[in-house]
Amino acid sequence: MKMTQTVVEALWPKIAKEGHYRTPDKKKGTAFDVIASTKDCLTVQTGRGASIAIQKDSFRAALEYLIKHTHTAEDRRCEVRASKSDPGLLYLATRVPANARATMVIPYVLPILAATGVIVIDGNRPNAVWLNL
Numbered sequence: 001m002k003m004t005q006t007v008v009e010a011l012w013p014k015i016a017k018e019g020h021y022r023t024p025d026k027k028k029g030t031a032f033d034v035i036a037s038t039k040d041c042l043t044v045q046t047g048r049g050a051s052i053a054i055q056k057d058s059f060r061a062a063l064e065y066l067i068k069h070t071h072t073a074e075d076r077r078c079e080v081r082a083s084k085s086d087p088g089l090l091y092l093a094t095r096v097p098a099n100a101r102a103t104m105v106i107p108y109v110l111p112i113l114a115a116t117g118v119i120v121i122d123g124n125r126p127n128a129v130w131l132n133l
Contacts, residue, residue: 004064007118008056014116015059016042021115023107024080026123032108044108054105055096062109063118065093066131074120077128082106090129 008015016037021044023029036043040056065071069089071078081088082104094109095102110129113119122128 004060008060021111058094080127
């Protein structure tokens, strides 16, 4: 979707900026940092020290999914369901490449997008998000 590509390109300088974040779940959320970025990817370091590369397309896919399925307000919220055993559709949409072996990136994509103001996260269970455009 051209619009989401345009939005992510416009937000990329904020998205790819180094910074401190927290995964969405209020009960079990953990800290992570954006430690590096390129024009197409950023790298986060988890609280456990692992480095995870996240493609720009994962951010675009998250916004595209929320727009396509009209998750445009709190009463149209989308459950995150970041679970390998019972994954939600938003979680699956952000996997790049789109296969079962791809790394789970949704817990990192959402807080970074929320920091730009384009989405809102409810970290209560079940975790949910919606657009703030």
